[in-house]
Amino acid sequence: xxxxxxxxxxxxxxxxxxxxxxxxxxxxxxxxxxxxxxxxxxxxxxxxxxxxxxxxxxxxxxxxxxxxxxxxxxxxxxxxxxxxxxxxxxxxxxxxxxxxxxxxxxxxxxxxxxxxxxxxxxxxxxxxxxxxxxxxxxxxxxxxxxxxxxxxxxxxxxxxxxxxxxxxxxxxxxxxxxxxxxxxxxxxxxxxxxxxxxxxxxxxxxxxxxxxxxxxxxxxxxxxxxxxxxxxxxxxxxxxxxxxxxxxxxxxxxxxxxxxxxxxxxxxxxxxxxxxxxxxxxxxxxxxxxxx
Numbered sequence: 001x002x003x004x005x006x007x008x009x010x011x012x013x014x015x016x017x018x019x020x021x022x023x024x025x026x027x028x029x030x031x032x033x034x035x036x037x038x039x040x041x042x043x044x045x046x047x048x049x050x051x052x053x054x055x056x057x058x059x060x061x062x063x064x065x066x067x068x069x070x071x072x073x074x075x076x077x078x079x080x081x082x083x084x085x086x087x088x089x090x091x092x093x094x095x096x097x098x099x100x101x102x103x104x105x106x107x108x109x110x111x112x113x114x115x116x117x118x119x120x121x122x123x124x125x126x127x128x129x130x131x132x133x134x135x136x137x138x139x140x141x142x143x144x145x146x147x148x149x150x151x152x153x154x155x156x157x158x159x160x161x162x163x164x165x166x167x168x169x170x171x172x173x174x175x176x177x178x179x180x181x182x183x184x185x186x187x188x189x190x191x192x193x194x195x196x197x198x199x200x201x202x203x204x205x206x207x208x209x210x211x212x213x214x215x216x217x218x219x220x221x222x223x224x225x226x227x228x229x230x231x232x233x234x235x236x237x238x239x240x241x242x243x244x245x246x247x248x249x250x251x252x253x254x255x256x257x258x259x260x261x262x263x264x265x266x267x268x269x270x271x272x273x274x275x276x277x278x279x280x281x282x283x284x285x286x287x288x289x290x291x292x
């Protein structure tokens with residue numbers, strides 16, 4: 001994976017949306033060609049509409065799990081210059097005619113130098129939607145909103161959320177993967193109840209580890225319905241290990257809303273930074289020790 005297209009190729013950025021209900025996530029699964037994925041459908045459509053003999057390979061900003069939706073997903077693909085020149089003007093319309101109705105591509109454009117859909121991103125923003133109405137979820141929204149069968153205190157959830165912001169090791173809220181760091185910077189986490197009764201969590205971080213958003217939401221719902229006090233999610237975070245009380249909520253309430261990128265002249269620096277394995281400073285004082 002490089003920050004520049006190979007010689008003779010053009011790097012193309014795609015902005016897209018999908019309903020994740022019937023997909024086994026974004027990523028193709030080796031040896032399981034019958035499993036339906038967003039990546040598989042999109043790569044197949046690109047190959048067909050551009051009449052390419054060789055398969056194309058997409059790089060995505062954030063791999064979403066099975067059942068998770070996206071409104072503002074970003075990917076890139078490197079195309080031979082003659083292929084891009086031939087198809088660039090009609091590619092969007094041809095994809096609309098070829099793709100299934102639960103995937104839409106909204107923009108295809110030549111990417112600036114140094115752009116990498118994954119490593120250039122400086123933040124990803126997700127939304128998780130919940131209702132606590134005793135009657136359940138509007139049937140027209142059931143594929144995108146979770147029903148929580150307890151009244152929720154949004155103020156308590158916001159109080160708890162503020163204690164989780166910043167750079168931390170989120171091992172307590174992530175499914176561990178060998179060789180992968182769980183250190184992330186949580187930039188924003190807040191809840192708001194809309195006039196329609198839908199309670200939306202807005203979650204933004206530089207990156208997310210596996211199950212992080214759904215685990216955070218599960219912990220905060222436990223606070224909102226009164227089963228745990230507002231300081232409990234932060235105590236779980238500090239403990240650094242998975243807590244059996246932290247429930248990973250169902251995927252259908254989660255949507256990738258937007259991916260943020262720096263200015264074009266900062267892409268190369270961002271790519272280098274994103275590839276560095278992170279660690280927390282060693283000089284954290286022990287509880288009760290040192291300062292103040």
